[in-house]
Structure formats: C-alpha cells, structure tokens
Amino acid sequence: MKIETFKALVVEELGDKQFKREVTPRKLSDLPDGDVLVQVEYSSLNYKDTLSATGNKGITRHYPHTPGIDAAGWVVESRDKQIKEGDQVIVTGYDLGMNTAGGFSQYVRVPSGWIIPLPTGLSLKESMVYGTAGLTAAMSIHKLELNGLKKDAGEVLVTGATGGVGSMAVAILSRLGYQVVASTGKLKEKEFLISLGAHEVMDREELKDPSAKPLGKKRWAGVVDTVGGETLTTAIKTTMDEGSVSCCGMVTSTDLKSSIFPFILRGINLLGISSAEYPLSRKVVLWDKLADPWKIDSFDRIHTECGLDQLNGYIDQMLKGQITGRIVVRLDT
Ligand SMILES: NC(=O)c1ccc[n+]([C@@H]2O[C@H](COP(=O)([O-])OP(=O)(O)OC[C@H]3O[C@@H](n4cnc5c(N)ncnc54)[C@H](OP(=O)(O)O)[C@@H]3O)[C@@H](O)[C@H]2O)c1
Structure with missing residues (x-):
C-alpha cells in the first residue's frame, strides 16, 4: 500500500514561548523508526496532551511535534513476528505523544514492546473511550x-x-x-x-x-x-x-x-500511580479487566467524539478544567 500523505496535528514552536497548533499533511518518513506501523482509527485527549500541545518542555523537549499519548487502530506493517498486519491494537503511554510522534495522527510508528492486542470484548473506539x-x-x-x-x-x-x-x-x-x-x-x-x-x-x-x-x-x-x-x-x-x-x-x-x-x-x-511506564504484561491484565469483568456500561454518556479539526478547542477547554468526561478523537475523517 502506498501512503502519500496523512493528517496529523502538529505543534510548532514560534519562539518567545509561543506555540502554534495546526492539522498538517505528513509523510511516513516524518515518523520515527519503529517495528510496527499503525493506522490510527481513534485516539483520545488526556491532560498530559494539553501540556505537550502548549509547549511544556517537561513533557516534550523538541518541536515540531504531534501529541497524543493514546492510539488504537490497525497494524499496517510489522517487523515483529508476533504482531501481524491487520491486527487491532492499542498503544498507551511509554513515550508515545511525549517525544515520539503521537496519536493525534492518522499513523504512528512505535516499538513492538508498546503494543497491546485489542482485548476480546472491546472495540477500538471503546478502548479509546477508556484510553490512558x-x-x-x-x-x-x-x-x-x-x-x-x-x-x-x-x-x-x-x-x-x-x-x-x-x-x-x-x-x-x-x-x-x-x-x-x-x-x-x-x-x-x-x-x-x-x-x-x-x-x-x-x-x-x-x-x-x-x-x-x-x-x-x-x-x-x-x-x-x-x-x-x-x-x-x-x-x-x-x-x-x-x-x-x-x-x-x-x-x-x-x-x-x-x-x-x-x-x-x-x-x-x-x-x-504511574501508568505510562507500567510494564506491558501488567497493562494487558488491566485491559482484560476493562474489557470484561470491569467493563462499564456508560460508554455513550461518558465521551464526546471529535475529529482532528475540532481538537484544538477541546485542548483549550481541558486546560481550563472545563471538560466533562472523555474526548475521543476519530482519525479516519
Ligand atoms: N500518574 C499517571 O499515570 C496519570 C495518568 C493519567 C492522568 N494523570 C494526571 O491525572 C490528572 C487528571 O488527568 P485527566 O486526564 O483526568 O484530566 P482532566 O480530564 O482535565 O480532569 C481533571 C479534573 O480536575 C478537576 N479540576 C480542575 N481544576 C481544578 C482545581 N483548580 N481544583 C480542583 N480540581 C480541579 C476537574 O474536575 P471537577 O470539575 O469534577 O472537579 C477536572 O475535570 C492530571 O494531573 C494528569 O496529568 C496521571
């Protein structure tokens, strides 16, 4: 499959502590190296993303940068034999969206050690309603x-x-x-x-x-x-x-x-509680709980869905503590 360009939210440093956020066309060659390329279907907004999106150097050292500590989608390419093209996967935490281009993008490329197979009983969207x-x-x-x-x-x-x-x-x-x-x-x-x-x-x-x-x-x-x-x-x-x-x-x-x-x-x-670096095997145990015995019945009430183009407004609202529930970002539009 030939992917010419795709869309991502890019934060650019303008100098004088000023930052600009814009949905921008990107190429696969803009992504970091990694074993697994994922076509992102959904991401979600977390407080840490608002810090990365507004130039907090404690979270993100270098700009231009794409935030998004969560991503869920389909494997498009994999150099890891355990992870196959077409697998549905979740990535949350580790360095995603911090100093590795993150989930506010139609593609992410990550190490296989960050990949969680989507548990049975959960859709890609539900996994991002949960997210980090x-x-x-x-x-x-x-x-x-x-x-x-x-x-x-x-x-x-x-x-x-x-x-x-x-x-x-x-x-x-x-x-x-x-x-x-x-x-x-x-x-x-x-x-x-x-x-x-x-x-x-x-x-x-x-x-x-x-x-x-x-x-x-x-x-x-x-x-x-x-x-x-x-x-x-x-x-x-x-x-x-x-x-x-x-x-x-x-x-x-x-x-x-x-x-x-x-x-x-x-x-x-x-x-x-430190979720980002929690070992993968223990994250899998918790994702399995979230998919079945702990599965909530309020997915619809607890989230608002938006596209990449609407994300900027929600980032500003979250910084002011004005968000209720979860913001889920749909990437396929
Ligand atoms: N350690 C980890 O692994 C980990 C993982 C995820 C998140 N976090 C951290 O957990 C925190 C919450 O993250 P989040 O994604 O849930 O953020 P969020 O959606 O923005 O929620 C934060 C909530 O805090 C409350 N709040 C805002 N301003 C406040 C104030 N001045 N005084 C008291 N309460 C205030 C608001 O709830 P009410 O209006 O209902 O009071 C607000 O909705 C953040 O600090 C984030 O960095 C840590």
Missing part, C-alpha cells in the same frame, strides 16, 4: 484492592470526578459495586455523575481543610485522587484506619503537605 484515563483509573482501583479495599468497607471518594480519570474511576467503581462519592467543581454535572453510578456528589470546596490539624474526621474507606494539592492533603487525613489513597494527578499542585500522623496513627497507605 481508563487505564489509570483501573490501576488506581486495582492498587486500592491489593491494599485491602473491599466493597462493604464504606464510601470511596473520587476527586476531579468529571475529569477523564475521575469519571472513569466513578464508572468502574460503581460497576464493581462500591459506594462512590464524587467530588467536583462542576455541580451542574451532578446528574452526569449520578448517571455514572455516584451515590453522592459533593462540592470540591467541602473537601478543602486549610486547618493545620494533622487529622480530620474519618470518612473514606478509599480514595482515588486525581487533583493533588490541598485536596490530597485533606483526603489523607480523613481516610479511615488502614484505608488507602491513590494519587495520580497534579491538576491543582505538585506539592504534598501532610504530617506523618495519618500514616503512623491510622495506618493510611499512599499509593502512587
């Missing part, structure tokens, strides 16, 4: 359970609940039978969160406890925190004895202020 956000939510819940969280233990708090990771965590926890309390700054989205299975929706302001008290009233059996900062501090000091708090995000701050007391007086576990 769904995988991160699944990792958080998996780690909470490994550390003792049980369905009858009490309420589980999800912060940043209308965001990608947050909405996925609400939907998966509720699918698994947990009692979910969704914390949000968008109370107008209460019905959306209830439709995902939240049993209570609370204003995120209620979660902030600026007092210097080292411990608060015990409430949470477990916490999926996606925002960090003061919210995470309060979550740690209001978690019940031997409960766990997973921590993946830094939307509000990269600082963590906490005393030692929740840890030594209540036995709280603080669980770090």
